[in-house]
Amino acid sequence: MGADWPRGYGVEILEETGSTMDEARSRAAAGVPGPVWVMARRQTSGRGRRGNVWGDPGGNLAATLLLRPKMGAKDAARLSFVSSLAVADMLGALAPDKRIQTKWPNDALIEGGKVSGILLESEGQGDHLEWVSVGIGVNLAHAPEPTPGAAFPPVSLAALLGEAPDAEDALRELAAAFARWLDIYRAQGFAPLRDSWLARAARLGERIEARLPRETLSGVFADIDSDGALVLETPQGTRKIAAAEVFFPQNAP
Numbered sequence: 001m002g003a004d005w006p007r008g009y010g011v012e013i014l015e016e017t018g019s020t021m022d023e024a025r026s027r028a029a030a031g032v033p034g035p036v037w038v039m040a041r042r043q044t045s046g047r048g049r050r051g052n053v054w055g056d057p058g059g060n061l062a063a064t065l066l067l068r069p070k071m072g073a074k075d076a077a078r079l080s081f082v083s084s085l086a087v088a089d090m091l092g093a094l095a096p097d098k099r100i101q102t103k104w105p106n107d108a109l110i111e112g113g114k115v116s117g118i119l120l121e122s123e124g125q126g127d128h129l130e131w132v133s134v135g136i137g138v139n140l141a142h143a144p145e146p147t148p149g150a151a152f153p154p155v156s157l158a159a160l161l162g163e164a165p166d167a168e169d170a171l172r173e174l175a176a177a178f179a180r181w182l183d184i185y186r187a188q189g190f191a192p193l194r195d196s197w198l199a200r201a202a203r204l205g206e207r208i209e210a211r212l213p214r215e216t217l218s219g220v221f222a223d224i225d226s227d228g229a230l231v232l233e234t235p236q237g238t239r240k241i242a243a244a245e246v247f248f249p250q251n252a253p
C-alpha cells in the first residue's frame with residue numbers, strides 16, 4: 001500500500017451525495033476539464049448497471065472519474081478494461097493475500113465474491129465523445145444482501161480482512177492504478193490490457209453461461225477479442241458477445 005496520487009488528476013471528496021455519477025455529469029456540463037475523481041463518503045441514490053440500485057450505507061468506496069479522453073465510442077468502451085484492471089490492482093494492494101480475478105465484462109472478484117461494480121456513462125457520439133465518467137463502487141465495509149439469481153455472492157473487504165480499509169486510501173490506490181493502465185492504453189493500445197486482463201480472468205477455458213436479452217448461451221470462455229467482446233465456443237460454433245451477463249455453472253468441468 002501507499003501509492004501516490006497521480007499527477008494531473010484532481011480529486012473532490014464529498015460527505016454525502018445522491019450519486020457521484022450525477023456529480024461528474026454536472027461538472028462535465030459546467031465545463032470542468034477533468035480528469036477529476038469525485039468521491040462521496042455516502043451516496044443516497046447510487047446506481048448500477050441495467051438500472052439497478054447500488055446501495056451505499058457508508059464506509060464503502062463510491063467514486064467517479066470524469067474524463068475527456070479525446071476518443072470515440074469504440075475506444076472509450078475499452079475503458080471498462082482499464083477500470084477493471086485498476087480495481088484488481090487496488091484490491092491486490094489492499095488485500096495482497098487474497099485471490100483476485102477479473103470477470104467479463106468489467107467485474108473484479110475477490111475469493112470468488114463480487115466486491116465491486118463499475119459503471120461507464122458518456123456524452124457525445126462516434127469519433128468524438130465529449131466526456132466519459134467511470135463510476136466505481138467497492139464494498140470496503142459492507143456488502144449488500146445477496147439477491148436471488150445474482151451471478152456471484154456479494155462480499156466486503158471488511159469480512160475478508162477483519163477491518164475495512166479507509167475509503168481515501170482505497171481511492172488513492174485506485175486512482176494511481178487507473179492512471180497507470182490508461183497511460184499504457186494510450187501509448188500501446190488495447191493488446192497489453194487484453195493480455196493482463198486475460199491472465200487474471202476467472203473461468204478462462206471453462207464452461208460459462210452468457211445471458212443475452214433474447215437467449216442464453218452455454219459454452220467455453222475461450223478469449224476476448226480486440227474490441228473486448230467475449231469469445232464463446234458453443235456447440236453451434238464460435239460466438240462473439242458484446243454484452244451479456246455471465247454466470248459460472250457450479251459444476252463447470
Ligand SMILES: O=C(O)CCCC[C@@H]1SC[C@@H]2NC(=O)N[C@@H]21
Nearest residue numbers: 019046047048049117118135137
Ligand atoms: O452494477 C454495477 O455493478 C455497477 C455499480 C457501480 C456503482 C458505482 S458507486 C460510484 C458510482 N456512483 C454510482 O451511482 N454508481 C457508481
